[in-house]
Amino acid sequence: MDYSTNDSKSTSKNKVVAVVGGGLVGALNACYFAKRGFQVEVFESREDIRQAKIVKGRSINLALSHRGRQALKQVGMEDTIVSKGIPMHSRMIHSLNGTQSPIPYGKKGQSVFVITETGAMTFLRAAGAKEEIQADLIVGCDGAFSAIRKQFLRQSRFNFSQTYIPHGYLELTMPPINGEFAMKPNYLHIWPRNTFMMIALPNLDKTFTCTLFMPFDEFENVTTGDQVIEFFQKYFPDAIPLIGADALKRDYFHLPAQAMVSVKCSPYHLSDKCVLMGDAAHAVVPFYGQGMNAGFEDCLVFNEIMDQLNEDFSAVLPEYTRVRVPDDHAIADLAMYNYVEMRSHVNSKWFLFRKYVDNFLHMIMPRTVIPLYTMVTFTRTRYHEAVKRWHWQDKVRNDIVHSSLYKDVGMVVGHDDLQGLRLLVEPVGPGTASNCLTWRL
Amino acid sequence: MDYSTNDSKSTSKNKVVAVVGGGLVGALNACYFAKRGFQVEVFESREDIRQAKIVKGRSINLALSHRGRQALKQVGMEDTIVSKGIPMHSRMIHSLNGTQSPIPYGKKGQSVFVITETGAMTFLRAAGAKEEIQADLIVGCDGAFSAIRKQFLRQSRFNFSQTYIPHGYLELTMPPINGEFAMKPNYLHIWPRNTFMMIALPNLDKTFTCTLFMPFDEFENVTTGDQVIEFFQKYFPDAIPLIGADALKRDYFHLPAQAMVSVKCSPYHLSDKCVLMGDAAHAVVPFYGQGMNAGFEDCLVFNEIMDQLNEDFSAVLPEYTRVRVPDDHAIADLAMYNYVEMRSHVNSKWFLFRKYVDNFLHMIMPRTVIPLYTMVTFTRTRYHEAVKRWHWQDKVRNDIVHSSLYKDVGMVVGHDDLQGLRLLVEPVGPGTASNCLTWRL
Structure with a gap:
């Protein structure tokens, strides 16, 4: 992508924007600021995702919907990303007896995309751990455990909360069968089982990533391979042959169950120098499929405010806090609400x-x-x-x-x-x- | 006070308990652990309160009620402290036109005490900043901005929130008149004025400490001595001659308005090694008069659990979290609820x-x-x-x-x-x- 054509105001030309975090939101932000003509530096502590050995088991598949697509479109990335995704038109509910029933998301043509690769968007540099940098604006996109946000905690009147939910998650892979998807691909597959559930999302390589959500207490009750099979036999019998009994016994213990956290804070900025976006500002639990979309929309909203206020950081940053905090808090609450509701009201x-x-x-x-x-x-x-x-x-x-x-x-x-x-x-x-x-x- | 008579189990004799923070709760905790025969070390970063120059303007007067008294009684300190307090049997409401109406707290004999001195309870040592200590138990009583709690934040699944309210507070002193209290002493004096208010509590030296609670926004509108007088003329006219116009103009700007924070977290312990009490575990906004009492009751509850579980830290600490978290969260919520309610429902x-x-x-x-x-x-x-x-x-x-x-x-x-x-x-x-x-x- 060529960003050398600078269509922005002259003010931006000599200004340095340091984007901390080269994940989804950091990478998109880098595009936005580069397009405006800022000198963008991206800092990422992990190694280059295009060369790194992929660590399985710590992702929850990402669903790209309208807000995220709009944010990508603005920097001309929508088609590139969507072409690497798989549309899900509908959910597919797996009942205990093995029957499957589809439930569409919305009207015809409304789909959610599963994103399977974002490496093409990632900007990376080998940054020394103690390198001091001077930037006109620091953009903290360094995720739920943000190091940038930790600096905010030292300031007076910074509101912050982190809430872990009692559920953990664990990932399993469902391999292709004879080179084809083991289940219908254009669906979000769901096995609802009261206090726990499993979902499966399709990948480009014809595998499904299965994610089991369950209270940590119950994870602790399953400690041997035989108990895993027994557990699946009881609750997800149709998934055993699809994942494979041996793989199931092995992969179940590949990593311990991972925690999920909801983070809210306010304000999102420090004077005219630093601003938080994405999970660094608002990590959400994954029960509304909006985490990435909200983060992408942060970039888009910030960009809109940059237009309105002529790239004046001293005005843009407070305005971004004013506009964006209530929206990000609302989606964090909705995601948590869906989680709480799921646990308590399913049978009412x-x-x-x-x-x-x-x-x-x-x-x-x-x-x-x-x-x-x-x-x-x-x-x-x-x-x-x-x-x-x-x-x-x-x-x-x-x-x-x-x-x-x-x-x-x-x-x-x-x-x-x-x-x-x-x-x-x-x-x-x-x-x-x-x-x-x-x-x- | 003589704690050399050791009536506790032999297990405690060689164990070191490090109490971090020599404030109200740390000092009381030191008494509790010493009484059980532990080797207690108290670490406090500030200088000895008995020698230090008192910094005015950052205290909110403390009301000692039943829970706090019970906790003091257990270590034989109730009478010592109560003798240094002034009982408040009732509230006294000051209306805009200067009339005063008393409203009692409860039944006859139920009083709240204003504590004016706690130095006698404070244990202090000149601890070097980098001194490494080895303790069997670390008790974090280091207040709302606890350094011990910061270590908890690094652990997985530690829930934490800090919420600043839009109000700040500012302290003023009402001197004695002809060697006597300027207003009736055995009352909590209150000037309710919708979104803001002033209170005054009696001190042993016959002064009153007046505390003005007001949104930061409104503090920002009062920037000159004349504006202070104008403001008081409008809302607290009866207080001007009692504080003195010149003192008012001067003292109002002595310190900027101070922030108030509500902190909640969970769990309160790390393995069998560390536990949080008092404001370090649950800073509350000062609108229910229970901050100190809840902290003191923490010590009492911990002591009761130590009895029940035979001083076995590996059992005592999780039990303390299980029992105490819901209670401390409840009082934090109630204090915040009173604050929110005060702002919105007073005229309904x-x-x-x-x-x-x-x-x-x-x-x-x-x-x-x-x-x-x-x-x-x-x-x-x-x-x-x-x-x-x-x-x-x-x-x-x-x-x-x-x-x-x-x-x-x-x-x-x-x-x-x-x-x-x-x-x-x-x-x-x-x-x-x-x-x-x-x-x-």
């Missing part, structure tokens, strides 16, 4: 009844009632506005549920005016019922 | 109506409906159980409120079964209405 009759009402509402008012999942995944509606709208729809839905309960069951159920906080108390919202990436369906 | 009619119902319920069922404030301040009911009980009372109260509304106003108001999360959405609970230390009354 109230949940099932509301799900029914959701589907009905969306059917009769497809433009008025837009499922939350659709707003989040297939539009650029600001995350916090999607949540606000969801609350409003929720109120409408509640009125219908309650008046119907009142009529049918003779029970009086009301609501208060604390809608602003409903996210925290509602069992489930519209959209998650029929459009959710997760496994409660 | 709904709030006033519920307050009326609370008072009525407590009057007719004094044993069944115990105000939350009483449970927290005058009993050792576990904090999280007090909150649970409050939710139950809340449900009863809601039923009454709703049925009365239904009858009187013809309005249907219901409730759902999400009582477990009500803390987050309720405008106010019983107890806070008639018994709260804060300023909404």
Whole structure:
């Protein structure tokens, strides 16, 4: 890609932007700043991903949806990346008895892409550990355990939280059979099993990456190869021949179960010198499929603000915090909400009844009632506005549920005016019922 | 105090306990461990408080109530400390027009003590900055910005949050008049003014320490001596002659407004080697008067578990985390809840109506409906159980409120079964209405 054509303001020409972290968001940011004519330096502590031996077991496959694609498009990378992905039009639910039922994500033509390679976007340098650099702007894209963010913690009035969930995850590989995918490729395969679940996403090499999500407590109960087979026999019998019993026994113990953390903080900037993006600013649990998309959208939003405020960092950075914090907090909360909900409400009759009402509402008012999942995944509606709208729809839905309960069951159920906080108390919202990436369906 | 009489198990005799932090909780902990026969070393980075020049403006006066007294009693320190405090039987509300109205805390004989001196409890050593120490147990009592806790952050699956509130605080001194207190001494004086407020607590030297709580934004609007006088003339006219106009103009700018942070984390221990107590484990905002009391109760609870589990650190530490985390999180949430509520609900009619119902319920069922404030301040009911009980009372109260509304106003108001999360959405609970230390009354 040729960024030598500099279409940006002259101010940027002599300014150095140090991007710390050469992962997904750091690499995309480097493109954005280079395109504006800044001198970009990318610092990455790991070795070059194009030469490194790939460490398996620590990835969760990434789903690229609308926001991420828009962010890639802006720097002309959309097609390159999408061509290396596999579209998933639908989810495929595996029941205990082995039957498979597809559930589409949204309307026709709305797909989520599984990204299998990003090396072509990565900028790397062999940076000495103690090399001192002087930059006009430091962009911290160094992930959930960000070293840049640690400097923020020393400042007064920096809000920060990191929350580990009781679940861990473990990766297994499902190899091709006779050179072909072992299951239908254009699906997110899901085995929902109450407090735990397995998902499988297709890779370009015709394998599937299977991810088992389970409480750490339960991982601790499975300690031998025989127990693994016994466990799979009980919960995922159809997956045993596809993964292979021997591989299963071996790979299950390849790495211990990995932890998942949710990180929120505020502000995202320090004076006019430093800004956080991606997981460094907002690591989310992987239950809404938005982690990478939110990080990519950070770059896009920052770029939009750079246009509006003429690349003046002293104005751009506070504005980025003001605009982006509520949206990133909203998606972090939604991902955690999906996780909590999955654990507690999957069997509730109230949940099932509301799900029914959701589907009905969306059917009769497809433009008025837009499922939350659709707003989040297939539009650029600001995350916090999607949540606000969801609350409003929720109120409408509640009125219908309650008046119907009142009529049918003779029970009086009301609501208060604390809608602003409903996210925290509602069992489930519209959209998650029929459009959710997760496994409660 | 003589701790040479060792009534503890022989195991403790050769074990070294390093208490990091010689503040309130560190000092009390040193007493507890010494009493059990451990070799206690206390590390404190500040100079000896008995010789140091006192820095004014960074304290918020401390209210000692039941839990704190019980913890002091166990090591024989209750009388020593209480004799240096001033009992506050009641609050005194200052209205804008200068009238003063007392509101008692609880029943007769229930007082909160203002602690004015703790030097007698402080253990100090001149510890070199890089001195390496080997201890069998490290007890981190080093406050809200704990260096010990920072080590926990490096461990996997350590949950942590720090939240700064938009308010800051600023201290002023009200001198004696003709050698006597300028206002009635046995009261917590409160000037409630919606989004900000001032309080004044008595000191042994017949001064009052006044603390002004206000959003940082508003502090920024007052930048000259004349603006200070103008501001006080508008909101606290009766305080100007008592503080003195010249002192007010000068002292207001002595220090910038100080930030307030709420810290929560979990677990409180690392293997069998390290444990956090006091603000290091749970800094709370000062709106429930329980910060010191919760820290002191940490020591007492740890001591009780040491008895139960025979001083076996490998069992005591996880049990302390299991028992204490939910209680400390509950009091941190309650303190924050009081802060949020103060800002948003002080003028709501709904709030006033519920307050009326609370008072009525407590009057007719004094044993069944115990105000939350009483449970927290005058009993050792576990904090999280007090909150649970409050939710139950809340449900009863809601039923009454709703049925009365239904009858009187013809309005249907219901409730759902999400009582477990009500803390987050309720405008106010019983107890806070008639018994709260804060300023909404």
